Amino acid sequence: MSGTAGGQSTGKRLRQPIVVVLGHVDHGKTTLLDRIRGTAVTAKEPGLITQHVGASVVPASVIEKLAEPLKKLIPFKLIIPGLLFIDTPGHELFTNLRRRGGSVADFAILVVDINEGFQPQTYESIEILKQRRVPFIVAANKIDKIPGWKPNPNTPFVISHRKQPQWVQEELERRLWDNVIAKLYEVGFQADRFDRVKDFTRTVAVIPISAKTGEGIAELLAVLAGLAQRYLQNRLRFAEGPARGVILELREQPGLGTAADVIIYDGVLRRGDLIVTGGLEGPVITRVRALLMPKPLQEIRVAKRELEPVDEVYAAAGVRVVAPGIENAVAGAPIYVATSEEEAKQLAEKVRREIEALRIKTDAEGVVVKADTLGSLEALVEALRQKNIPIRYADVGPVAKRDVIEAVASKEINKFYAVILAFNVKILPEAEAEAEKHEIKIFQHNVIYQLLEDFEKWYREQIEAEKRKELEQLIRPGKIRIIPGYVFRRSNPAIVGVEVLGGVIKPGYPLMREDGKRIGTIHQIQDRGKTVQEARAGMAVAISIRGHVLVGRHIDEGDVLYTDIPEKHAIMWLTKYKSELSDDEKVVLKEIIKIKRKQNPTYALTL
Numbered sequence: 148m149s150g151t152a153g154g155q156s157t158g159k160r161l162r163q164p165i166v167v168v169l170g171h172v173d174h175g176k177t178t179l180l181d182r183i184r185g186t187a188v189t190a191k192e193p194g195l196i197t198q199h200v201g202a203s204v205v206p207a208s209v210i211e212k213l214a215e216p217l218k219k220l221i222p223f224k225l226i227i228p229g230l231l232f233i234d235t236p237g238h239e240l241f242t243n244l245r246r247r248g249g250s251v252a253d254f255a256i257l258v259v260d261i262n263e264g265f266q267p268q269t270y271e272s273i274e275i276l277k278q279r280r281v282p283f284i285v286a287a288n289k290i291d292k293i294p295g296w297k298p299n300p301n302t303p304f305v306i307s308h309r310k311q312p313q314w315v316q317e318e319l320e321r322r323l324w325d326n327v328i329a330k331l332y333e334v335g336f337q338a339d340r341f342d343r344v345k346d347f348t349r350t351v352a353v354i355p356i357s358a359k360t361g362e363g364i365a366e367l368l369a370v371l372a373g374l375a376q377r378y379l380q381n382r383l384r385f386a387e388g389p390a391r392g393v394i395l396e397l398r399e400q401p402g403l404g405t406a407a408d409v410i411i412y413d414g415v416l417r418r419g420d421l422i423v424t425g426g427l428e429g430p431v432i433t434r435v436r437a438l439l440m441p442k443p444l445q446e447i448r449v450a451k452r453e454l455e456p457v458d459e460v461y462a463a464a465g466v467r468v469v470a471p472g473i474e475n476a477v478a479g480a481p482i483y484v485a486t487s488e489e490e491a492k493q494l495a496e497k498v499r500r501e502i503e504a505l506r507i508k509t510d511a512e513g514v515v516v517k518a519d520t521l522g523s524l525e526a527l528v529e530a531l532r533q534k535n536i537p538i539r540y541a542d543v544g545p546v547a548k549r550d551v552i553e554a555v556a557s558k559e560i561n562k563f564y565a566v567i568l569a570f571n572v573k574i575l576p577e578a579e580a581e582a583e584k585h586e587i588k589i590f591q592h593n594v595i596y597q598l599l600e601d602f603e604k605w606y607r608e609q610i611e612a613e614k615r616k617e618l619e620q621l622i623r624p625g626k627i628r629i630i631p632g633y634v635f636r637r638s639n640p641a642i643v644g645v646e647v648l649g650g651v652i653k654p655g656y657p658l659m660r661e662d663g664k665r666i667g668t669i670h671q672i673q674d675r676g677k678t679v680q681e682a683r684a685g686m687a688v689a690i691s692i693r694g695h696v697l698v699g700r701h702i703d704e705g706d707v708l709y710t711d712i713p714e715k716h717a718i719m720w721l722t723k724y725k726s727e728l729s730d731d732e733k734v735v736l737k738e739i740i741k742i743k744r745k746q747n748p749t750y751a752l753t754l
C-alpha cells in the first residue's frame with residue numbers, strides 16, 4: 148500500500164507539536180511513553196496513523212475524548228491535529244533533534260519521581276532544555292506510591308485525587324512541594340500544580356500522574372496540547388512547501404543499506420525529492436529513493452513493526468528515508484528538500500557551514516572532545532563553554548590517534564587540559580596505546596553530566612596537588628626570639644631555645660636578623676626532646692642553626708630573627724597564595740618586607 152502519511156495535508160492549519168520526554172533514569176519515562184501510545188491505540192481512532200518511525204502520534208480526537216470529564220476545568224477545542232511524541236526518551240537522542248540555535252522539539256515533558264525528587268539527570272535535563280530553549284511541563288510521576296493512595300486506573304488526576312482521604316492528599320501536597328516545586332524554584336523556575344497556575348507563560352505547570360495506573364494522563368495530554376496550540380501557533384503553522392527536518396539516527400535497513408530516521412518539522416517530503424543533508428566529509432546531495440513508515444496496526448505491542456513504502460510525508464512526522472549516499476550523513480544534521488539543483492547547492496553550503504561551526508580546531512590550550520553525534524557534540528561543547536573550560540579540538544567519531552596527538556600538543560601549553568572527553572564513542576586500540584605512552588587521560592561516559600563531573604573532579608585534584616607541591620616549596624613568614632639563658636651550643640651548629648612570635652619555622656628555612664643580615668639555616672627543630680617538622684606561633688622549641696654563625700657575635704640572647712624569604716616567594720605570597728597565609732603570618736610578612744626594602748627598595752613590589 149502506498150499513500151500519504153504523517154500530519155494531515157488538508158484542512159488543518161497547524162501541525163502536531165513535537166514532544167520529547169526527559170528526566171532521570173527510572174523515573175518512568177519509558178512507562179509514560181508506553182502509556183501515552185497505549186491511549187492512542189485503545190481509543191481505536193480509524194484512519195489515523197498513530198505510529199511513525201521513532202515517534203508516535205496521539206490524535207486530537209483522542210485527547211479530546213480523554214479530557215471530556217475535565218471540561219469544566221480545562222475547556223478547550225483543539226485546533227492542532229494531535230501531538231507527536233519522540234519514542235526514545237532521554238536527552239541523548241534529544242540532543243540530535245537540533246535545529247540551529249534551538250531544537251526541533253516544540254515541547255518537553257520532564258518526568259520527576261514525586262517520591263524521589265530531583266536527581267542528577269533531572270538537573271541535566273533542565274540545563275539542556277534551557278540551552279535549547281524548549282518550553283516544558285513537569286510530570287510528577289508515581290503518585291500511586293504515595294502511602295495510602297488508592298489507585299483509580301485511567302482516571303484524571305483531579306477525580307482520583309478527590310477520592311483520596313485528606314491525609315493522603317496532604318502527603319501528596321507535601322511531596323509535590325518539597326521534591327518538585329521547591330526544587331524548580333531553586334533552579335530559577337516558578338512552578339505550581341497545573342490547576343493552580345494562572346499564567347502559564349510565567350509558571351511551569353506540574354501535573355501529578357502515575358504512568359503505571361494511568362491517573363493524570365488526561366490532564367497531562369490536555370495541558371500539553373492546550374499550551375502548545377495557545378503559545379506556539381507561529382511555530383506550528385504548517386507550510387505546504389519543501390520539507391525541513393533533522394536526522395535522528397542512521398540505521399541499517401536490511402536489503403537497502405543505510406537509511407536515515409528523520410523527523411520532519413515542516414513541509415512535505417516526497418519520494419524522488421532532491422534532498423540536502425550533511426556529513427563529516429561535507430554536504431550530501433541526493434534523491435529520496437524510498438520513504439518508509441510503519442504499517443498501521445491497532446496493536447502496538449508487536450515486537451517488530453513492519454515498514455512499508457509511502458509516497459509522501461507531511462510534517463510533523465517521523466520517517467525512514469532511503470537514499471543513495473545517505474550513509475555519509477551524520478545524526479543531528481539538518482535535512483532539506485531543494486526545488487532545483489541551484490537551490491541544492493545553496494542549501495549544501497548552508498549545511499556545510501552549520502556543521503563546521505560545531506567542530507572545533509584550534510592551536511590553543513584546551514581539552515579534546517569526541518562525541519557520537521553532532522547533537523551530543525553540540526551539547527557537550529555548549530556545556531564546556533558554560534563552565535569556561537577551553538576546547539582545543541572537538542569532533543564526531545571514535546577516539547583516534549590524532550586526537551591523542553592533539554591532547555599531547557595541548558599538554559605542552561597546559562597539562563591540566565591534556566585530556567580527551569569521549570562521549571558515547573569507542574577508543575581505537577592505537578589511540579589507547581598512544582595515550583598510555585604520553586600519559587593522556589581519557590574520560591569516557593554516556594551521560595554528559597557524568598563525563599564533565601569526572602573530568603572536573605580530576606581537574607580539581609590535579610590543581611590542588613600542584614598547589615600543595617608549590618606551597619610546600621615556598622618559605623613561609625616566621626618570627627622568633629632567642630630566649631635568654633637558653634643557649635645550648637654557641638656554634639657549629641649553634642643550638643638555642645627560641646619562642647615563635649609569629650608565623651611558622653621549619654627545618655631548611657634560612658634566617659635573618661632584624662637588620663636583614665642572613666645568619667644561617669635552620670637544621671633541626673626539637674620540641675621537648677622530640678624532632679618536629681615545624682613550630683608555630685606560641686611554641687617554644689630548640690633549634691640548631693647551620694652556617695657560619697656564632698652566638699655572642701652574630702646573634703645573641705634576646706635577639707629577634709626572621710625567616711629570610713626570597714623575593715620570588717614573597718611575591719607568590721602577596722599574589723597567588725595570599726589566602727593561604729594566617730593572620731599572624733601576614734603581619735610577619737609585612738615586617739620582613741619592610742626589612743628587605745631597606746636594602747632593596749623594589750623588593751616584592753607587585754604592581
Ligand code: GDP
Pocket residue numbers: 170171172173174175176177178179236288289290291292356357358359360
Ligand atoms: P525510565 O528509566 O525513566 O524510562 O523509567 P521506566 O519507565 O523504565 O520505569 C522505571 C521503573 O519504575 C519501572 O519498574 C516501572 O515499572 C516503574 N514505574 C514507572 N512509572 C511508575 C508509576 O507511575 N508508578 C509505579 N509504582 N511505578 C512506576
